[in-house]
Amino acid sequence: xxxxxxxxxxxxxxxxxxxxxxxxxxxxxxxxxxxxxxxxxxxxxxxxxxxxxxxxxxxxxxxxxxxxxxxxxxxxxxxxxxxxxxxxxxxxxxxxxxxxxxxxxxxxxxxxxxxxxxxxxxxxxxxxxxxxxxxxxxxxxxxxxxxxxxxxxxxxxxxxxxxxxxxxxxxxxxxxxxxxxxxxxxxxxxxxxxxxxxxxxxxxxxxxxxxxxxxxxxxxxxxxxxxxxxxxxxxxxxxxxxxxxxxxxxxxxxxxxxxxxxxxxxxxxxxxxxxxxxxxxxxxxxxxxxxxxxxxxxxxxxxxxxxxxxxxxxxxxxxxxxxxxxxxxxxxxxxxxxxxxx
Amino acid sequence: xxxxxxxxxxxxxxxxxxxxxxxxxxxxxxxxxxxxxxxxxxxxxxxxxxxxxxxxxxxxxxxxxxxxxxxxxxxxxxxxxxxxxxxxxxxxxxxxxxxxxxxxxxxxxxxxxxxxxxxxxxxxxxxxxxxxxxxxxxxxxxxxxxxxxxxxxxxxxxxxxxxxxxxxxxxxxxxxxxxxxxxxxxxxxxxxxxxxxxxxxxxxxxxxxxxxxxxxxxxxxxxxxxxxxxxxxxxxxxxxxxxxxxxxxxxxxxxxxxxxxxxxxxxxxxxxxxxxxxxxxxxxxxxxxxxxxxxxxxxxxxxxxxxxxxxxxxxxxxxxxxxxxxxxxxxxxxxxxxxxxx
DNA sequence: CTGAAAGCGCTAACAC
DNA sequence: GTGTTAGCGCTTTCAG
Numbered sequence: 135x136x137x138x139x140x141x142x143x144x145x146x147x148x149x150x151x152x153x154x155x156x157x158x159x160x161x162x163x164x165x166x167x168x169x170x171x172x173x174x175x176x177x178x179x180x181x182x183x184x185x186x187x188x189x190x191x192x193x194x195x196x197x198x199x200x201x202x203x204x205x206x207x208x209x210x211x212x213x214x215x216x217x218x219x220x221x222x223x224x225x226x227x228x229x230x231x232x233x234x235x236x237x238x239x240x241x242x243x244x245x246x247x248x249x250x251x252x253x254x255x256x257x258x259x260x261x262x263x264x265x266x267x268x269x270x271x272x273x274x275x276x277x278x279x280x281x282x283x284x285x286x287x288x289x290x291x292x293x294x295x296x297x298x299x300x301x302x303x304x305x306x307x308x309x310x311x312x313x314x315x316x317x318x319x320x321x322x323x324x325x326x327x328x329x330x331x332x333x334x335x336x337x338x339x340x341x342x343x344x345x346x347x348x349x350x351x352x353x354x355x356x357x358x359x360x361x362x363x364x365x366x367x368x369x370x371x372x373x374x375x376x377x378x379x380x381x382x383x384x385x386x387x388x389x390x391x392x393x394x395x396x397x398x399x400x401x402x403x404x405x406x407x408x409x410x411x412x413x414x415x416x417x418x419x420x421x422x423x424x425x426x427x428x429x430x431x432x433x434x435x436x437x438x439x440x441x442x443x444x445x446x447x448x449x450x451x452x453x454x455x456x457x458x459x460x461x462x463x464x465x466x467x468x469x470x471x472x473x474x475x476x
Numbered sequence: 477x478x479x480x481x482x483x484x485x486x487x488x489x490x491x492x493x494x495x496x497x498x499x500x501x502x503x504x505x506x507x508x509x510x511x512x513x514x515x516x517x518x519x520x521x522x523x524x525x526x527x528x529x530x531x532x533x534x535x536x537x538x539x540x541x542x543x544x545x546x547x548x549x550x551x552x553x554x555x556x557x558x559x560x561x562x563x564x565x566x567x568x569x570x571x572x573x574x575x576x577x578x579x580x581x582x583x584x585x586x587x588x589x590x591x592x593x594x595x596x597x598x599x600x601x602x603x604x605x606x607x608x609x610x611x612x613x614x615x616x617x618x619x620x621x622x623x624x625x626x627x628x629x630x631x632x633x634x635x636x637x638x639x640x641x642x643x644x645x646x647x648x649x650x651x652x653x654x655x656x657x658x659x660x661x662x663x664x665x666x667x668x669x670x671x672x673x674x675x676x677x678x679x680x681x682x683x684x685x686x687x688x689x690x691x692x693x694x695x696x697x698x699x700x701x702x703x704x705x706x707x708x709x710x711x712x713x714x715x716x717x718x719x720x721x722x723x724x725x726x727x728x729x730x731x732x733x734x735x736x737x738x739x740x741x742x743x744x745x746x747x748x749x750x751x752x753x754x755x756x757x758x759x760x761x762x763x764x765x766x767x768x769x770x771x772x773x774x775x776x777x778x779x780x781x782x783x784x785x786x787x788x789x790x791x792x793x794x795x796x797x798x799x800x801x802x803x804x805x806x807x808x809x810x811x812x813x814x815x816x817x818x
Numbered sequence: 819c820t821g822a823a824a825g826c827g828c829t830a831a832c833a834c
Numbered sequence: 835g836t837g838t839t840a841g842c843g844c845t846t847t848c849a850g
Contacts, residue, residue: 209546220583228568241562
């Protein structure tokens with residue numbers, strides 16, 4: 135590997151002169167600079183980041199810690215952040231946790247060891263104690279998911295409102311037996327979403343039925359598929375279902391298609407998030423479209439400012455974005471209402 | 477930031493003893509090791525990667541250079557590689573090029589500056605000369621895409637065969653006016669796929685019509701949408717279309733749905749790749765399913781072996797995987813054939 | 819305008 | 835079993 139020493143030797147100069155020339159120091163003559171650059175070019179010199187960091191240069195690596203890059207939320211986030219970070223000279227280190235807190239910890243250890251400039255994280259349900267400590271040592275911001283132990287800087291969605299709006303849409307159509315499929319309440323977003331669903335029901339005086347709530351692993355499409363099948367087998371099945379995560383939505387759509395359920399005649403469905411393909415499904419999926427790209431870019435811009443400026447105070451900052459209902463064909467009035475109006 | 481020196485000071489030891497204790501060197505007494513570990517724990521010591529690298533430790537960073545993480549091919553690749561690499565102690569640096577060779581060059585400069593252990597790359601159409609030089613200095617392997625200048629280590633698809641099979645399926649149904657929408661021929665995969673399409677036609681004695689070939693940017697769903705609309709406006713439109721990339725497929729499906737084209741009655745469609753949602757579309761998309769996950773994990777495993785073993789020779793190694801046709805509802809016999817058989 | 823020397827945090831000879 | 839020392843590649847005083 136060629137170093138500044140090699141250039142210095144070839145040019146009969148000192149390493150410091152070479153270093154200054156490469157850094158475009160005004161004290162160095164243009165002629166010398168030209169010779170140095172020339173030589174560097176020829177030898178294929180590439181500055182050593184590690185050495186610079188030892189001299190106090192800050193890392194240009196930002197960690198992105200997420201459950202699964204195949205989830206459309208997270209690849210959208212990765213894409214937006216990657217673009218913004220690259221524009222500012224940062225590189226994105228991809229760290230998938232697979233919703234495992236030990237894997238999460240390992241990634242954070244690595245990021246800490248490489249003295250990452252910062253971390254953007256969608257944490258697991260209950261991050262390891264060491265993860266909390268490690269993050270305290272690095273500038274960081276939470277994205278989409280939020281855990282109190284990791285500080286009060288967060289960009290995400292108004293999860294409660296999202297599910298309240300989705301559920302309200304079904305209530306307005308006349309549904310009362312509305313099921314919910316989502317993540318368990320130990321995940322903060324899961325809790326908020328469930329709460330939104332419940333709130334919408336109680337706002338309309340509909341009493342919630344616990345056996346219409348199906349909770350399972352947040353990143354599992356399997357859970358979506360199985361949950362909807364279980365619901366339809368109930369003695370008094372729901373007339374509508376509202377979904378609380380993207381993977382669950384995908385699973386439910388697959389399951390309903392496989393079972394040949396007639397949507398919206400036999401069941402109305404409101405999805406969570408909008409992605410390529412949801413509009414293709416059956417009569418078109420009515421869903422809550424969520425501005426993930428915008429959330430990610432706001433987060434990225436805010437975080438960069440924080441990285442570049444002295445981290446003055448640890449001011450709390452939270453930003454909750456809201457989505458909007460995209461009505462398509464998968465929701466309609468329930469059978470009872472239709473009979474009545476006929 | 478706490479260093480080995482701090483630990484040494486606190487314990488009245490030398491830095492080397494501390495270093496050895498942390499490295500679990502057999503020469504250090506268990507008691508000292510325990511004290512050191514204890515102190516490290518308390519102080520929140522995390523080893524400095526940069527310093528280790530300066531002492532000759534190799535980087536544990538592998539760059540993943542791809543056009544766009546939102547493409548299902550590439551997020552599948554990222555997920556598989558990430559899992560495999562993490563298992564071996566490597567971290568994945570995500571670098572999106574957006575199909576821009578200058579961005580690609582910038583990422584490679586960064587990876588080179590951080591002395592990345594290696595690079596997995598799906599190169600742009602014609603990588604910059606400097607990119608070629610930079611890659612020569614790092615172990616690397618090409619994935620899915622291939623450019624001769626970047627060496628002969630490659631994992632990907634048998635692109636020609638994939639499109640030959642797709643086209644043959646349509647020919648067997650009786651189509652002769654078969655259009656192709658794909659990437660331009662200056663992208664090696666684009667060339668191969670076009671060639672496969674042509675070969676299938678000529679194998680059956682069908683003369684190719686140049687005006688049924690629509691080429692455009694490989695990562696643009698827009699191109700897919702617009703190309704299929706253009707094709708259907710031709711004076712003698714095709715009775716079938718075969719697709720040559722995932723984004724083009726997505727665009728075509730959106731376009732056909734928006735236009736309300738009756739598939740397969742008015743047009744048969746064979747997609748490229750299979751992803752969540754393709755089976756939901758209209759009558760279900762007939763498509764070529766491609767084992768991207770397997771390609772990525774083979775690539776990852778092979779590459780890790782290469783990284784760990786001395787890079788003996790630069791033996792060429794190429795692996796082309798093949799997909800299989802998934803027949804669903806979007807293909808049928810052409811109108812002429814239907815009339816004849818009626 | 820350029821050079822010599824120190825030191826970032828760590829490891830590995832080389833002492834004792 | 836532990837300490838001393840040198841040096842990885844670079845930047846940055848401090849000298850000329």
